[in-house]
Amino acid sequence: MRTLLPAILALLSTIGIARAAPPAPDQTLVERGRYLAQAADCAACHSAKGKAPFAGGLKMNAPVIGAIYTTNITPDPETGIGRYTEQEFARALREGVAKDGHNLYPAMPYPSYAKVSNDDVSALYAYFMLGVKPVHQANRAPDAPWPLTMRWPLKLWNMLFLEDRRFAPSPDKSLEWNRGAYLVQGLGHCGACHTPRGIAFQELALDDRGSQFLSGAALDGWFASNLTGNATTGLGKWSGEDIARFLKTGANTHATAFGPMTDVINNSTQWMSDKDLAAIAVYLKSLPASGAPTAPAGTVDPATMAHGAQVYQNFCVACHLPNGKGTAPWLAPLAGNPNVLEPNPLSLINVTLNGTPALVIDGIPAPYPMPAHRHALSDADIAAALTFTRNSWGNHAPAITANDVTKLRQQTGNDQ
Structure with missing residues (x-):
């Protein structure tokens, strides 16, 4: 019996590890997310010339504020979105609110992405977490003086201008x-x-x-x-x-x-x-x-x-x-x-x-x-x-x- 005990414990340990292992990624979902990311043209804004895809850093001139720089949306856990849950990813995409609660500038087209369906958000999340290479590249602060860098006024902006609702098909259209x-x-x-x-x-x-x-x-x-x-x-x-x-x-x-x-x-x-x-x-x-x-x-x-x-x-x-x-x-x-x-x-x-x-x-x-x-x-x-x-x-x-x-x-x- 003593000779069997190590083997039994090893077997139980293996079973436990197998049960705890995360499920394999759904490649169909990842590929669908890749297509949707192309349809949304995420690369155009979040990829700077000569830099890694989706690592951000592209300069954009924003009225009144000045120059802002797009963010790293690779799954890097420190500088990107690697620690975002799907719910947090959806909130950033549709409402312009980052994981830590700060508001994004509306140069990010979240008023449009508010219309994106739940299924498509899930596919996009799968792609960015599993289909994009993580890149460690810190985000750059806007080239603007205080108080123009304050984000809290964007909460008021959202209250006035954001229509946070999904696209509803028109029944009288094809x-x-x-x-x-x-x-x-x-x-x-x-x-x-x-x-x-x-x-x-x-x-x-x-x-x-x-x-x-x-x-x-x-x-x-x-x-x-x-x-x-x-x-x-x-x-x-x-x-x-x-x-x-x-x-x-x-x-x-x-x-x-x-x-x-x-x-x-x-x-x-x-x-x-x-x-x-x-x-x-x-x-x-x-x-x-x-x-x-x-x-x-x-x-x-x-x-x-x-x-x-x-x-x-x-x-x-x-x-x-x-x-x-x-x-x-x-x-x-x-x-x-x-x-x-x-x-x-x-x-x-x-x-x-x-x-x-x-x-x-x-x-x-x-x-x-x-x-x-x-x-x-x-x-x-x-x-x-x-x-x-x-x-x-x-x-x-x-x-x-x-x-x-x-x-x-x-x-x-x-x-x-």
Whole structure:
């Protein structure tokens, strides 16, 4: 009996260890979370150039406050979210409240993520805890003086502007429409960039019940495009197939992605299923026209047009052609391009000054990204060329002044 006792104890110990061991991760759930994280484009904000994925540190310019830096959302237990429970993860995602109780700035699109379903939150949690490599990288404090760094006023902000409720399907709409609405309003958080904001940095509409939802907005030196049915500056002339193709490849016969939208294409939408992209297109095509009206024709100084035509001939015609039609989808058309016709010229000035990162589709960089012209052209040259572009080949939009270019040149510096 004594000789059997050690063996019995060893067996019982083994059984106890086996029972105490955590269950193996559900790889299906982890992979679903990976897909949802791509749909939510988490990498674009939480990954700084040249740094580890999801380790944070990306600089973002916030109105009034100054520069803030995105946080480490890897499962590192010291500097990341490795000690978050699923409930704490859900609270941060949907309510903008960290594990220790401090409020997150609404640059984190938690008003959109408030719509995300419980099942999708569970899948995201599984992915970030089990599918992301932990990185020990401390978070950086905002570049702002006290008292602007105080977080307690954000509790009041949430009381005023956060609608903490899940997406509710519309019974009178199709399954495809509802899926598209869920992706656009929730995970995709399209309104965070494409919806105008109020004086308190709140989105003026969180869904299609508000007329300003996705009507375009200025943000950090760019103008995020109008995504409503506006036929001039929005998607009114785009088919559902045009929208899906743009999200999959970053280009179609109407326009090419540039600026911050390249990150969205590169990190997010190109990896989404064709079914989900089609659903997004169905939803966007259902939005009525909204946005600023275009300027009347015949208001541009002839001397400015002549100067702009010469600059265009010297610097732009090789890619965009004399008729402004480009060679879609490789070289963007300028004639009829909604970004060209948008009354707010921020994006046009920015991309001309600073160029744009290349689209990278299936690992292959686009061959002809827009180059920077800030060192080759004066502010007056850029203003004239863009004014010419906005008022040629049937285009009609307000003139751009050299002062407009000067302001953005100074604002962007070498950060872009």
